[in-house]
Amino acid sequence: MSSRNKEAEAAFLEAYDASAFERPSTAVDTVIFTVLHDALHVLLVQRAEHPYKDCWSLVGGYVDIHRDRTLKETAKRKLEEKTGVKTPYLEQFETIGNKERDPRGWSITTVYFALIPSQDITLRSGKGAVDIKWLKVEGGQVTEELAFDHAEILQRCTERLRNKVLYTSLPVYLMPKLFTLGELQKVYELILGSPIEHKSFRRRMLGAEILEESGEMSYSSKRPAILYQLKKSQDPYFFVRNLEAAGKSAAGVDV
Amino acid sequence: MSSRNKEAEAAFLEAYDASAFERPSTAVDTVIFTVLHDALHVLLVQRAEHPYKDCWSLVGGYVDIHRDRTLKETAKRKLEEKTGVKTPYLEQFETIGNKERDPRGWSITTVYFALIPSQDITLRSGKGAVDIKWLKVEGGQVTEELAFDHAEILQRCTERLRNKVLYTSLPVYLMPKLFTLGELQKVYELILGSPIEHKSFRRRMLGAEILEESGEMSYSSKRPAILYQLKKSQDPYFFVRNLEAAGKSAAGVDV
């Protein structure tokens, strides 16, 4: 539960001089996904300052025109500060700009989404944040109340992820270096929310020629499985043909 | 030929005080496509002011935080000012933000792309533009030198359009109210740059259930053709299954 103090926030906004700017504020927010305990999770930080003080929000911040050379650099910088991950799968999702989303006035945020494996990550709150944590995403939603329009962003972004997973190999970026096809399939199923016929799945993944056998095997309880890895210098993005009939209407289109 | 005066521009930039802003400038640019004389065209305006004075550029401008409620409204306003079209197919393409794209300093532009039928359009230069015209797009390029990074934007946006045309019905937004399947197929072929098998094309378009017979016929020289129209309240966006094998790597992904 977040404990947003509406009165303190009102006082803060009272003192805030929005008319000082003729330009919208420009931020970057990143929806950072990972798979944890067999569920899709998103990284959230608890805000240390007004507005939405103490509320949870996506990882993001203002573009720093002195430090950042590009928008994407802003996203990478914030992401690395929080997770230590330097080379995530990072894709621009959409840009939202309007008068209402931030009580301080006209603001623009460019939303990225990142996919990172949950291994080897040590979360750091850093300045500007009280706390930081992974939260389970179910049906595009999270149990905490989110700051600004972040709930809506998360919803749309999750839909986009699901939509892309139908015809791409994006989930490989949620996997550790080595993984079995069974493990990969589980991640697909967990994002899509429905089981996939395993023979078809193997046929498609192997047919896409984006994976290669690592030479090692996974010795769990039962029959060992081949450990695969992403081929070197593989495009970060590629089609794997349709998984079932793709829905009629497309997600992620700004109409 | 544009006649950009580099010395005058240098003087202008000399006088320009970039340090007055701690925020990037925020603009919207729209790649407005149409089909004219059996070729894909893009709408360009000739700049009246520095920088890139007299150069041709995409239709766009700064977000006006007093007039515009949303980013998309900025795009629509500019587009209507130039073409008179109020309800184009308008989709957000991508946002580019960096230090170098504008000589005045850090700038962000959100790029939209619009599809409009070439009928019923009367171009208006309006203020800020010396001239305005449609220019043929060939291989994602145009014969004029474009301002800022607009040549690159056009290139990428054209690629995205082509990619989408492979599996969507977007070209219907380039058509007049009534059109025959033959005419629609020509537009597909012209964007894709390769012929499409006509039986498959009809099967797909009619199978998508997005068109309906208007009741009227097109009486040209030979056998008359059924005039179709877009179904009322049709999603502005929908899949029509694959046209041939979709390429391996996806366009439009910000890596």
Next chain:
DNA sequence: TATATTTAGTGTCACTGGGACATTTAATTA
């Protein structure tokens, strides 16, 4: 040691969508 269990991985069939291409249809024009 033998058998059950479980997950990994394969074989194969049938269905579907779409490319290829031949055929028919309906108008105009010579």
Next chain:
DNA sequence: TAATTAAATGTCCCAGTGACACTAAATATA
């Protein structure tokens, strides 16, 4: 009246994939 041309349909075949049965290889247990 026949030729011409684009519109529209008929049909075949093939690739990709869902469905599902089957084999394989390890551990667990009797």
